[in-house]
Amino acid sequence: MGTHLPTCASCKQKWPSRRVKASQYASWQVRPHGKVVPGGPLSSWGAGATPLSVWETLHAAFHRPRTRVHRWVEAIVWLLIAASVVLLVLEPLVGAHPALYVLDRIILLAFAVELGLRVLTFVPPELRVFDYPPLARARRHLTGRLGYLLKPSQLVDLAAVIAVVPGLRGLRVLRTLRLLRSGRLFKHGNPFAGLMAAFERDRILFLFAFSVLGIETILGGLSLYLVEHTDPGASVKTPGQGLWWALVTLTTVGYGDYSPVTDLGRAIGAVLMVGGMVTLALFAGIVGHTLLNAVLSIREEQFRMSxxxxxxxxxxxxxxxxxxxxxxxxxxxxxxxxxxxxxxxxxxxxxxxxxxxxxxxxxxxxxxxxxxxxxxxxxxxxxxxxxxxxxxxxxxxxxxxxxxxxxxxxxxxxxxxxxxxxxxxxxxxxxxxxxxxxxxxxxxxxxxLGYSMISHTVRYPGAADAAATMVAAGDQNLYLGPLPGELAGQPFGEVARALRDQQSIMVIGYRDGASGQRRLNPDDAEAVPAGAQLVYLAESPRLA
CATH class of the missing domain: 3.40.50.720 (NAD(P)-binding Rossmann-like Domain)
Structure with missing residues (x-):
């Protein structure tokens, strides 16, 4: 049965009006801007792939993990991360060497370009579904890219990029988190990806919690400032100091650098302390609900990586x-x-x-x-x-x-x-x-086996106890071991007597190594072929 292809809403290009087979439909590509073209799977630099424009190649490099160009970009990023970490280790050892400074700035610029291209080539999903007028389409491009940049994983990369500020150079270590997002390191349960997904999935909960914290901080800090800033003995003289005191109090850190000195100020502090306990309980509940399973997914990796x-x-x-x-x-x-x-x-x-x-x-x-x-x-x-x-x-x-x-x-x-x-x-x-x-x-x-032993011991009392003794760990157990080479081809009776005298074991049969046939209690004159596995009773394995 054929499949009718509709009109592409995002680029106004008609899909083929003829009916095509499902296999043909599966081979069509959806370009980043929504245009549909015939060809193989969307893959840049792949054999038989439809040539892509520069824009489409950049989109594949940063947003299509299965493409070859994306793997090349990831490999380059990994090398840059390794070089950045090496520089961070060398800096305390060799000091501020000019060559290291220049190399660090080059790596920093490369990360900034990579993050910029990643955000620039991001295509908001709604543009691939809905048709917007030009102005609304431009607005969607802008808001979609801004939302993409504000995702937790992108914010981590952004924090690493702003390490250009000398006082924030330690943020370069955040680049190593890029390695944790790779599926090559964690195959079954990536805890970093789980954390990012949890933040994304429950962003309303986190937004609510941080909003409560922000409102409490602003109300408490400004209230204390307004009450005490005119008092000669007050330690809170500016709104910033008031906000800092409120945040430290709410989080129960309590540095002690600022504190209320008036009765009304202490009352504000008491209310803020109680609010801090409630806020911490709120954060604990959200973290326990959303992040615990994401972090514990690493348990699925610990044995594989052992x-x-x-x-x-x-x-x-x-x-x-x-x-x-x-x-x-x-x-x-x-x-x-x-x-x-x-x-x-x-x-x-x-x-x-x-x-x-x-x-x-x-x-x-x-x-x-x-x-x-x-x-x-x-x-x-x-x-x-x-x-x-x-x-x-x-x-x-x-x-x-x-x-x-x-x-x-x-x-x-x-x-x-x-x-x-x-x-x-x-x-x-x-x-x-x-x-x-x-x-x-x-x-x-x-x-x-269980029912057979029950039935057998009814007719032959004690047989089940004997059989259980032979198969369970104890004094005498059943074992299989190789036939010694010097006894190959000998009659079974001779083999049993020889091993009884030499190894103190009781041979009760053998398994033919060639045919796999089992022979229990065979005739004493039956020859035991070479390569056979002997079935014997002993206190411990004797034939190896």
Whole structure:
């Protein structure tokens, strides 16, 4: 079905009157001024892209992150920031050297030009939607650019630019905040971007709070000035001193350089003190409501940016599943192998402090970096309990597919000494084959195993206790280990006796390394092939 293209309201140019396919429509560009032209995606310096004018190239350089010219500009800005920080460090060491002064002014000019071009090439969004007469359009350009300049992120850059004033040269450090806004440093939760978004989203709340603070400061400061400026012993002699006293009092700083000396002045101070407590509570509520989550988003980055290797990842942990953590604690040395719980929601209160918690969705490939999947030793996918077994298994299989797709795409597993071991819990026996097809190395049918042990011990009392002893951490456990080379091809009975005498272990079977076939309690005369993995009972792993 075709798609009819309307008239471009901002530049009065007709879009094609013919019907075009949706794929053709997707390839049309919307230029910064609203003009629509055919071509590839809006990208400057890209192969096959429609040539852009100087204005359009500048717009792409500062407002189109996916374009090559924007990446070049960002790289240059990063180099200038690095040079600026180096100069700031060198200045106290070498003194006011003329060459450093000139270089600093050049860098400062470059930042000023960059900020000016960024504001100049900004296009107010309403101009791409509505058609205005010339005068109103000019007004929208002016107010839109002014509003863009007054955004918190732009104000930080503006403060760094005004470092040309000698007394404000320390503001050059603010340029480093530009690095924090980059998505390359924080991939999943950028706290700086979150703060800027919080200020933008809740600007009315902040405007209200600062307005209350400003009104209290003006009323309190001018009131004290009018009451006491004629008193011979008064310390507040000018309106500016009164405003300074009011602000210091409201914020509970209390420098003590100015203070009321009359009874009426002290009454004004008392009212202002109470108002200061209310104002601080107001700011605390606003900050707690709008900024806390933005700052805490850095938790999603702390593990990805760490140096953890050879850790265990548990996907799908739910509140109340402490038995799983207890079993892991018994089997693993938690000081040597860190266990990371990766699931949606906040950390449950019942998770011990020795386990790390990373919030995220294991079934999304884009979030697997959070737990450093490519550096892990093993991953356990646990079935969900609050849904039906079919839905739980579907989520488990999807997670396994996602894990394997991630490893294949990143190819980090190709350089591993041992592949990532994927263990999956399946609740419905019909989905075991699907889980193996998805890429699970081992599949645990927890419900079927539990019910089978219950049924078996009814007929053979004590069998369940014996089986539980072998699989749980304790005196005697089941292990798999490589067949010693000198015993390759020997009869199973000879292998079992030799290892019983040498290693004090009981061999009960083996797994063929070539076919993967498991042989439990085979005939003593059956030859054990080379490369086989022996299944044995022992107090601790003996074959390695």
């Amino acid at each position: 140096s953890y290797v050879d850790h265990i990842i548990v996907c799908g942990y739910e509140k109340g599943s402490t038995l799983l953590l207890d079993a892991l604690g018994e089997e693993l040395d938690l000081d040597e192998h860190q266990v990371v719980l990766f699931a949606d929601g906040d950390r449950p209160a019942d998770v011990p402090a020795s386990f790390l918690w990373v919030q995220g969705d294991p079934s999304k490939e884009s979030e697997l970096d959070k737990v450093r999947l490519g550096h892990a030793r093993a991953i356990i996918v646990v079935g969900r309990r609050e849904v039906t077994p079919q839905l739980a298994d579907a989520n488990t299989i999807l997670t396994i597919f996602t894990v394997r797709a991630y490893l294949h795409k990143h190819e980090r597993d190709q350089r591993r000494s041992a592949p990532l071991h994927v263990v999956a819990e399946i609740l419905d026996s019909e989905n075991v084959a699907h889980a193996r097809t998805a890429g699970a190395d081992e599949v645990i049918e927890s419900r079927r």
